[in-house]
Amino acid sequence: MSDMDSFRLETRAWLEAHCPVSQRQPIVREEQIWAGSRSTFPSEDARQWFEAMRDRGWTAPTWPTELGGGGLSSEEARILEQEMARLQCRPPLYDMGLWMLGPALLTYGTPGQKALHIPRIVRGEVRWAQGYSDPGAGSDLASLSTRAIDQGDHFVVSGTKIWTTRADVADWIFCLVRTDPDASKREGISFLLIDMASEGVSTRPIPLISGESEFCQTFFDEVQVPRDNLVGELNGGWEVAKELLKHERKLMATMEVITEKVDVGLVDLAKSRLELSDAGEIADGDLRSRIATHLMHADALHHLNETIYRGMKAGQLDPALPLTLKYIGTTEQQRKDELMLEILGTDGLAMTGTDSVEQERMVRNWAYNKAHTIAGGTSEIQLNIIARRGLGLPE
Amino acid sequence: MMILNDEQRMLRDTIADFLAKESPVDALRALRDQEPELAWEPSLWSGLCELGAPAVASSEAEGGLGFGQVGMGALILETGRTLCASPLLSSAIHAQAVIRHCGSPAQIERRLPGLLSGDTVASVAIQEGSQFRPAPRGTRRNGNTLSGDKSLVMDAGAADYLLVSALDEAAQFCIAVVHLNTPGLTIQSQRLMDGRQYGSVSLEIVEVEEWLEGEAVEQGFTRALDEATIMLCCEMLGASRELLDRTVAYLQEREQFDVKVGTFQALQHRLATAYCELELAAASVFNALLAMDKGETVLSEHASRAKALVGDILQHLSNEAVQMHGGMGVTDEMDIGLFLKRSRTCNQLFGNSAFHRNRFATLRGF
Structure with a gap:
């Protein structure tokens, strides 16, 4: 048996032994385990599952063991992923630090920064928020005016950040700030880590069309930030930001995995709600055909991910290929949401006050997922990148 | 890829x-x-x-x-x-x-x-009439003879023999091996818009050389058709990729209003979305080939998914390629028109996208 085969068997046995049955079903948003000092566990099983994974470093499977990570190779990590998918294990931990800051910090952080922050991210002790966009910046991320004035051993930060996900419960925030107002747009930016408990930090939630308010606006009023919290070079923050955005793009492409998975398949929903022919087929041929198209795309997206993985392993990956994932993944998710809503008919018009939690969740998700083709680089920005970098069309 | x-x-x-x-x-x-x-x-x-x-x-x-x-x-x-x-x-x-x-x-x-x-060339005769339906209806066995009409038989006039799907006296599926020079068999060869030759085959009490028959034949025939469909998808992927490459190259060179046409975002986004759909389809075809190599014998879902996705993107890209080549795109001087015409025959061969979407939905139980 190869090393990988024995790793697979060991992993399978370990997961069987440590993942409680209640944690082996598609995740719903209320039961996600978020990192942070203010987080609570939705159940005792959830705590047990999280702690088992945390103690193995498998909340961050590929990060180095000396920093608390799992130390797995990418091949081993993929096996872990496959085995978790096979058992339908829920993700043990949700955190922006885990998905985005951590990988960037491993590349650009000082030894001190890594030693301080990485283990706490792996253990889920700190919830991180992302402070990138200034109000009005939109897709033009570098047009930011939140200022950090260099005072030698510390910076003084003033300004405001928008779309900071759950900043109201975050412990720390990673921020892009302007440290040189005279340099060109991308060159005067630095990357700072800011403790949300610092004096002068405040937040205000932004109500969304889904009825939730996951995003906040965060205000900085002359906040003192120690110089040790600067990641990368002074005025070199854009480079760090780009590295981090790469991880965000990857994340958004697999959004379905991360966000709530509605445990009602499109087909089951359609068959339970719509008129069927004598042969048991959806009678509305138009809707049936569009459901078929969506399912084919969903399968094909899975095949595309497989192809990319195989290509990477074989060292013959067309670099244009991964650029497509965010656009395809988010577009397809919205297509599915629209089909769900259409199948629900007029029942799908009620966002609250019905007796079906499940149905309300679907409708909320339909509205919520509109953000996916906007956040993390809009679809239009993705298409620009695909056209220019992928296809080689002129700027 | x-x-x-x-x-x-x-x-x-x-x-x-x-x-x-x-x-x-x-x-x-x-x-x-x-x-x-x-x-x-x-x-x-x-x-x-x-x-x-x-x-x-x-x-x-x-x-x-x-x-x-x-x-x-x-x-x-x-x-x-x-x-x-x-x-x-x-x-x-x-x-x-x-x-x-x-x-x-x-x-x-x-x-x-x-x-x-390659010393022998054979072709499979399935379709009856102008719409693709894989099940034989009008082609009937009677003793050792076969009668019926088949359409869109690739390369029929130049083949050595035909493999003709039919129903026997008990309405069971069977396949007849028919040599081209057999009395009662007439082939009307026609060059279709893709420049290639197809035959309309008419069988009138034709003596059959031998039969492929038995319980497993219908299933085997479906498997063979699914395999051929997946391979046709590979050809269609090649044509799609070529159309995309040629169009990108044209937009990199062609100037209008003193700039390269390829700088226009309206065109960039159309090609970028087409590229995404092409790669999705390609991934599904590749997955289907892997399934065949793994020895999977039931390939219908793979084949229908691949054919529907590839059919849609080839049709779309061939239209986009003509449009983006402007006036040149509608001249016979450019090769683009040849790809456009081949795409239409490929889409019909073994069933078009609508046929395969419907089949896929049925296979998935809705």
Whole structure:
């Protein structure tokens, strides 16, 4: 048996032994385990599952063991992923630090920064928020005016950040700030880590069309930030930001995995709600055909991910290929949401006050997922990148 | 894209070089304008056979080259890029698969070697009428004779024999092996818009050489059809990729209003979305080839998903390519029109996207 085969068997046995049955079903948003000092566990099983994974470093499977990570190779990590998918294990931990800051910090952080922050991210002790966009910046991320004035051993930060996900419960925030107002747009930016408990930090939630308010606006009023919290070079923050955005793009492409998975398949929903022919087929041929198209795309997206993985392993990956994932993944998710809503008919018009939690969740998700083709680089920005970098069309 | 091993990559490069020399798009133009009509250029077919092309997928145990279905898929994809006209799809892929999956051991032993070497060419007659439906309706067995009408039979007039799907007296599915020179068999050959030859086959109490029959034949026939469909998808992927590459190259050069046309975001986004859909379809086709190489025998879902996705993107890209080439796109001087026309026949062959979406939905139980 190869090393990988024995790793697979060991992993399978370990997961069987440590993942409680209640944690082996598609995740719903209320039961996600978020990192942070203010987080609570939705159940005792959830705590047990999280702690088992945390103690193995498998909340961050590929990060180095000396920093608390799992130390797995990418091949081993993929096996872990496959085995978790096979058992339908829920993700043990949700955190922006885990998905985005951590990988960037491993590349650009000082030894001190890594030693301080990485283990706490792996253990889920700190919830991180992302402070990138200034109000009005939109897709033009570098047009930011939140200022950090260099005072030698510390910076003084003033300004405001928008779309900071759950900043109201975050412990720390990673921020892009302007440290040189005279340099060109991308060159005067630095990357700072800011403790949300610092004096002068405040937040205000932004109500969304889904009825939730996951995003906040965060205000900085002359906040003192120690110089040790600067990641990368002074005025070199854009480079760090780009590295981090790469991880965000990857994340958004697999959004379905991360966000709530509605445990009602499109087909089951359609068959339970719509008129069927004598042969048991959806009678509305138009809707049936569009459901078929969506399912084919969903399968094909899975095949595309497989192809990319195989290509990477074989060292013959067309670099244009991964650029497509965010656009395809988010577009397809919205297509599915629209089909769900259409199948629900007029029942799908009620966002609250019905007796079906499940149905309300679907409708909320339909509205919520509109953000996916906007956040993390809009679809239009993705298409620009695909056209220019992928296809080689002129700027 | 397809991920190939070293041998498969060498095979692909060899074929690409061969096609660039022996079968560029101009070769199709020459074939199209030739009198009397040929289904394919004999020297091109013998060149492909010398390379072993008809035996690429077949296992070494069977007397083939053992590159697997992924190897054959990569080869067929290249033929799509140059619109290479040959009996690879009709005979080396489809007829071979029918013999392999429906024949008795004796029939396989007798018929497969000729198809593998390319010395023999056979074609499969399925369709009746102008809409593709895989089940035979009007083609009937009576004793040892066959009667009925088949349409859109690839390369029929130039084949040695036909494999004709039919129903026997008990309405059971069977396949007749019919030689071309048999009395009662008439083939009306027609060059369709893609420049290639198809036959309308009329059978009037035709003596059948032998039957492929038995319980497993219908299932085997479906498997063979699904395999051929997946291979056709490879050709269609090659054509799609070529259309995209040619259009990108044109937009990089063509100037209007003192700038390259390719700088226009409206055009960039259209090509970028087409690229995304093309790669989605390609991933599904690649996955289908892998499934075949893994030995999966039920391929219908793979085939229908691949054909619907590839059919849609090829149709879309061929239209976009014509539009983005502007006035030049509608002239016969440009090759784009040849791809446009090939795309339409490919879409009809083995069922169009609508047919396969419907089939996919049925297979998935809705």
